[in-house]
Amino acid sequence: MSRMPKPAPRVRSMILAAGLAAFTSFAVSAEPITVVSWGGSYGAAQDNALFNDASKNTGIAINRESGASMSKACLQVQSGAVSWDLVVTGSGGAASAAAKGCLEKIDYSVVDVSDFYPNLYTDYCVGSDVFATVMAWNTDKYGEPGSPGAPSSWADFWDVKKYPGTRAYRANNVDGALEPALMADGVPPEKVYEVLSTTEGMKRAVNKIRELKPHIAVFWGSGAQQAQLMKDAEVDMTTGWNGRFDNAKKDGAKVGYTFNQALLDYDCFAMPKGAPNKKVAMKFLAEISKPEYQANLPFHITYGPTNKKAYDITTAPKELIESLPSHPKNVPMMLPVALDFYAKHRTEALELYMEMLSE
Secondary structure, eight states, X not given: OXXXXXXXXXXXXXXXXXXXXXXXXXXXXXXXXXXXOOOHHHXXXXXXXXXXXXXXXXXXXXXXXXXXXXXXXXXXXXXXXXXXXXXXXXXXXXXXXXXXXXXXXXXXXXXXXXXXXXXXXXXXXXXXXXXXXXXXXXXHHXXXXXXXXXXXXXXXXXXXXXXXXXXXXXXXOOTTTHHHHHHXXXXXXXXXHXXXXXXXXXXXXXXXXXXXXXXXXXXXXXXXXXXXXXXXTOOSEEEEEHHHHHHHHHTTOOEEEEEEEEEEEEEEEEOBTTOTTHHHHHHHHHHHTSHHHHTTGGGTSSOBOSBTHHHHHOXXXXXHHHTSTTSXXXXXXXXXXXXXXXXXXXXXXXXXXXXXXXX
């Protein structure tokens, strides 16, 4: 079989120069994409593990903002003034926003999820990390996790006689708020979403939180606030995200938590409908979904990768890998979040929850 002749040296240099010029033109002329996440240790972890290197390696400039919110993303879509390109969100928030028509479909001919774990991406959202909503407490007051007498269930979280002290709970968002209440009320984990799929079930959960409300000193609004509450010993127990508490402990907080009855969930990247830089943002999403970026994430926050290959190439020590919520020894202890519930019932559940908070 004959081979195509190689271009002469001068021609090769011209081709190379043209290619570089085209790439440079693309990288420089393209508008910076706006990537919106949260603040605190989570936002810093994404910057250090994903965004900074991906921007450098692709030449795609990014504007990094905090204050991610699916409600704000939907407001931008509804007003026809979309300025965000990629937004970090919880899986439930993405499911609800997609059901309202607020999100672009992900182009999976560009974004490769062939090595992702099943159920960690949808038509409208690509999983970025696996986390857990847990019950955390002050270890000076209640003991280290697993020690005799330490809290170990949501029933313990509600038991203010056995575990007297102040609590903190989620504010202004129903994601991960109702499920613990039902488990504390005696509903088996496998029946939680069956009960929550009815108005009466949602009211039951809200009423259980209402019962605890006199002991809730703070309703937290962010992951950074969760961590600060434990650093300052402002409350004795709180709900929140495992990685935030691990980082708070590194900073000296007396905090522990359990994966027992925790909610197994994932964060993901979504694109608001009408994103101004859709094509470039999709390429950036493809880049940060690669295993070499995700493998770096556990070094910055104890959340598990969604790309299976990240586990093959990470240099994280065994102890760190086993502390991730996605590790096989931890998964069976938890209740996976049901996206169908949030897609169908989140609006009604949020209304009931907000009504209780405003009382």
